[in-house]
Amino acid sequence: MAVKRSQKTRKTARRTKIVKRSTKKRKIIVKSSSSKDDRDFGKLTLRKHINANRNANQEEIKEYEKKYLSRYKGPKTSARKSSNMQSDVDLGKLNLGQYVNAKRKVKQDEIKEYEKKYLARYKKPKDRSKKQKSYSYIIDEAKHDRKKERKEYEKEYLTRYNKQQKAKPKKKQSKQLVLELKPKRNIKQERKEYERKYVSKFKKLQKTKLKIAALEQKLRLSQIELEEPKPSTKQKRREYEKEYITRYSKQQKAKPKKKVFAIR
Structure with missing residues (x-):
């Protein structure tokens, strides 16, 4: 059977694993030489102290594990059931079992009595006395003549x-005559004619839509032209000519007049 470990043993096992991993990483393989120098080179060697501490920790862990296994692998003492035989010695225990059992018995007796009454009410043999047919309602009546009544x-x-x-108004023609006068329908021809009419109608609608859109564009353009009228080229030319003449006349007035000498 597998034994459950306590929290302490789990922690110690984790520590040992961590220590082993760290030691494996730190180990450096060195070839052992048979001849050792007795000279002191002044090196700092802490391996002795580290190994001593490690060995001490491992020994403590092993001792703890042995104690743990001895505790949990030993013969388990099962809890003894209380025997019916009671001792005469008063141990000072509070025993309420007598009172609880007495109340339970009283309740169970009440429930049983109620169940008996319930079953007596609903499981009685139902005596359904068959009602005798009363023939008092039958009266000696004379036989009816059905032929006369009919x-x-x-x-x-x-x-x-x-x-x-x-009271009803006279109809012109009966329904049967109307149905006979009507010729048989050729559904294929009717469908083709309907499709042609539908296509022509659709094309007319598209043309009208295009015409309406063109008219709307023309109206918009006319409104824009009315709001901002463009000046004509002739008017621009006349205005420019007037301005040019005014400038030219001013320049001519500003210039001094040259004296003309007559040659004799």
Whole structure:
């Protein structure tokens, strides 16, 4: 059987694993030489102290593991069940079992009595006394003449039917004649004609939509032109000519007049 480890043993095992890993990394393989120098080179050697501490820790861990295994691998003492035989010595224990058992028995007795009453009520043999058919309602009646009754009913029905027919307006043609006069329909031809009409209608709608869009564009352009009227080229030219003449006349006035000498 596998033995469960306590938290302390788990921690110690983890520590040992960590120490082993660290020692493996730190080890450097050195070839052992048979001849050792007795000279002291002044090197610092701490390996002795480290090994001593490590050995001490490992011995403590081994001792703890032995104690742990001796505790958990030993014969387990099972809890003894309390015997029915009670000792006469008063040990000072609080025993409420007597009172609890007494109350439980009382409740169980009450439940059993109620169940008996319930079953007595609902499991009685139901005596369904068969009711004898009372023939008091049967009266000696004379036999009816069905033929006479049928004839009277037919006469009444005919009188009612004639009145209804007179009240209704006369129809021009019966439904049967109308159905006979109607020719047979050729569904394929009707479908083709309908498709042609639909296509022509659709094309007309598209043309009207294009015309409406063109008219809307023209209206928008006309509105823009009305809002901002463009000046004509003739007006621009006339205005420019007027400005040029005014400038030229000013320049001519500003210049001094040259004296003209007559040659004789």
